[in-house]
Amino acid sequence: ATMPPLLSAIATAGRHGVLVKSAVVMERLGQVDAAALDKTGTLTQGVPYVTDVRPLPGAGRDEDALLSLAAAAEYPGEHPLARAVVDAARTRGLPVPPVDDFTATPGLGVAAVVDGARVAVGSPALLAGRTGPQVRTAAAEVAALQAGGRTAVTVTVDGVPAGVLGVADRLRPDAAATVTALTALTGTAPTLLTGDNEQAAARLADGVGIADVRAGLLPQDKVAAVREQERAGRRVLVVGDGVNDAPALAAAHVGVAMGRAGSDLALETADAVVVRDELAAVPAVVALSRRARRLVV
Numbered sequence: 605a606t607m608p609p610l611l612s613a614i615a616t617a618g619r620h621g622v623l624v625k626s627a628v629v630m631e632r633l634g635q636v637d638a639a640a641l642d643k644t645g646t647l648t649q650g651v652p653y654v655t656d657v658r659p660l661p662g663a664g665r666d667e668d669a670l671l672s673l674a675a676a677a678e679y680p681g682e683h684p685l686a687r688a689v690v691d692a693a694r695t696r697g698l699p700v701p702p703v704d705d706f707t708a709t710p711g712l713g714v715a716a717v718v719d720g721a722r723v724a725v726g727s728p729a730l731l732a733g734r735t736g737p738q739v740r741t742a743a744a745e746v747a748a749l750q751a752g753g754r755t756a757v758t759v760t761v762d763g764v765p766a767g768v769l770g771v772a773d774r775l776r777p778d779a780a781a782t783v784t785a786l787t788a789l790t791g792t793a794p795t796l797l798t799g800d801n802e803q804a805a806a807r808l809a810d811g812v813g814i815a816d817v818r819a820g821l822l823p824q825d826k827v828a829a830v831r832e833q834e835r836a837g838r839r840v841l842v843v844g845d846g847v848n849d850a851p852a853l854a855a856a857h858v859g860v861a862m863g864r865a866g867s868d869l870a871l872e873t874a875d876a877v878v879v880r881d882e883l884a885a886v887p888a889v890v891a892l893s894r895r896a897r898r899l900v901v
């Protein structure tokens with residue numbers, strides 16, 4: 605027997621390195637007319653690295669002590685930024701002490717108890733609403749790092765800012781080509797959805813041909829952005845990798861997860877998974893679905 609076109613397309617997608625979970629998904633891929641892409645780990649390689657370690661004066665810690673503390677709190681997590689912080693501590697040969705009571709808040713950061721102190725590491729949004737001289741100094745460091753296109757990661761100990769880390773990430777080599785291909789296939793440029801800051805997001809978006817940038821988003825804000833497009837009559841393809849992307853992947857017409865560095869939750873929630881680490885495989889399977897659907901009568 606000859607294989608039905610959609611099943612045969614799933615096999616072809618597999619050879620492109622994309623795991624499409626069902627024939628229904630294979631069909632829906634060809635129906636999308638808008639795309640929304642996550643930044644960290646999706647448009648970027650998701651292998652960020654620490655560029656700056658800035659303890660706040662008066663907080664009583666040098667660079668190494670700050671980095672060691674941040675790495676300890678990040679160690680149990682699976683966020684790409686967590687790996688960057690732990691790697692930086694390892695590279696300097698610093699200890700990464702064990703922690704208790706680890707918690708992760710998607711889109712914001714992590715917290716844990718290290719040597720009896722509550723250490724929180726994450727987005728500068730964690731400082732919102734706090735006051736005091738240390739908060740103002742931290743905010744100034746954050747602004748300086750972000751102006752340089754860095755992602756700023758704040759570290760607080762028992763609620764008091766202790767320092768700020770700067771992190772950079774590299775664009776995927778096929779990011780611009782993927783945006784161009786998705787623009788051609790859907791008839792509209794993709795949207796960038798990110799929990800990161802506006803400046804880092806805008807700089808990166810500019811380089812790949814994305815004008816619609818939504819920054820500082822929490823997981824539920826990503827869902828709202830997708831629903832807004834769906835209310836406007838669009839069928840949205842969402843591509844993401846993180847725990848923070850899972851709700852948007854579920855809300856999408858089709859959700860695709862980047863598999864190599866993707867979180868387990870994103871991989872389970874997504875309708876398709878890019879197993880080989882190539883973003884350009886995403887527009888390739890959209891095109892494949894369109895060809896297969898033309899064969900379905």
Ligand code: ADP
Nearest residue numbers: 643644683685711712713726727798799800848
């Ligand atoms: P994106 O949407 O671009 O993939 P995320 O939503 O995962 O980004 O993260 C948004 C922001 O939250 C990050 O830029 C960072 O400031 C902060 N953040 C989230 N998780 C962590 C973490 N484990 N360590 C440090 N910062 C974090």
Ligand code: MG
Nearest residue numbers: 642644645846
């Ligand atoms: Mg991400």
